[in-house]
Amino acid sequence: MSTKNIVLFGETGAGKSSVVNLMAGEEVAETSPDMQRSTLTWKKYPIAFGGYNYNVFDTIGLEEPQLGIDEYLEAIVNARNLITKLDNEGGIDLLLFCVRAGRVSATLQNNYRLFYEWLCEKKVPILLVLTGLEREQNMEDWWTRNKDTFAKYGISVHGHACITAANKLDGRHQQLYQLSRQLVRNLVKEFTHESLGGGFKGGNGWIKRFMGKLRELFSGPSMGKKDMVTVLTKRCGMPPEAAVRLAKEVRKDLRR
Missing domain, CATH: 3.40.50.300 (P-loop containing nucleotide triphosphate hydrolases)
Structure with missing residues (x-):
């Protein structure tokens, strides 16, 4: 078992x-x-x-x-x-x-x-x-x-x-x-034992899916850094400091 x-x-x-x-x-x-x-x-x-x-x-x-x-x-x-x-x-x-x-x-x-x-x-x-x-x-x-x-x-x-x-x-x-x-x-x-299905596995594609979700959130043409921070704090529940840092990284990624 x-x-x-x-x-x-x-x-x-x-x-x-x-x-x-x-x-x-x-x-x-x-x-x-x-x-x-x-x-x-x-x-x-x-x-x-x-x-x-x-x-x-x-x-x-x-x-x-x-x-x-x-x-x-x-x-x-x-x-x-x-x-x-x-x-x-x-x-x-x-x-x-x-x-x-x-x-x-x-x-x-x-x-x-x-x-x-x-x-x-x-x-x-x-x-x-x-x-x-x-x-x-x-x-x-x-x-x-x-x-x-x-x-x-x-x-x-x-x-x-x-x-x-x-x-x-x-x-x-x-x-x-x-x-x-x-x-x-x-x-x-x-x-656990009385329910159907196996355990959840994130898999190698988890990071890609996560970044894909962020790109969807931030795909608007007028989406600025301030708007990204708002999305992360309001919709994702992030503290403002973490949201500012992640928004900066995402903006860099979107420019590539």
Whole structure:
């Protein structure tokens, strides 16, 4: 039976490592709050449950405005490198978007667009894992109250789980933790082993397709640098600094 590849992404502090441990049923990922952002890359965690095997890739998400422009672009490059790596390992079967329940922001939207729209071209199932809900009487109530806000930001997912990834709590909280494990595992199984189709592979033509999309956006005869920046920030969700740099490179390419 094939091992399914899951890419887990989201901002620092969203509880990604805790979600890995939740799924695994044991402490396989370090969750220290003092862990520093030492490298913009990923960590691979082989886990198994329900008779199935998974490789979970915990990635570094976008952290605007904490990240500088160079780090922002490097995060994009590293995310793309992961997809390239997985091309030879069965592709990507599932995206898990880890979000700490709270304010929905443009940064969340940027992360969603980077992984789901830009890099995976909307061809991979994406699930929203909402953490930090141990204080809710009914964890699902949070989604009922806030789902319209996600829709407002254009964040559309195939499924969601309202959970707590905080272990070592007692009483009712431990019951919620066990419930959370089952919710996440059921969703993962549903959208990997119970779904049709293989993993997404970007392939060698990904960069060409991406640049082709940019050319289509910028093909108008009166399209100036300022207009390009507007397209990148409004339609692609890029921070202004990254949009300015990319617009400059695209203009050079269009002159060739």
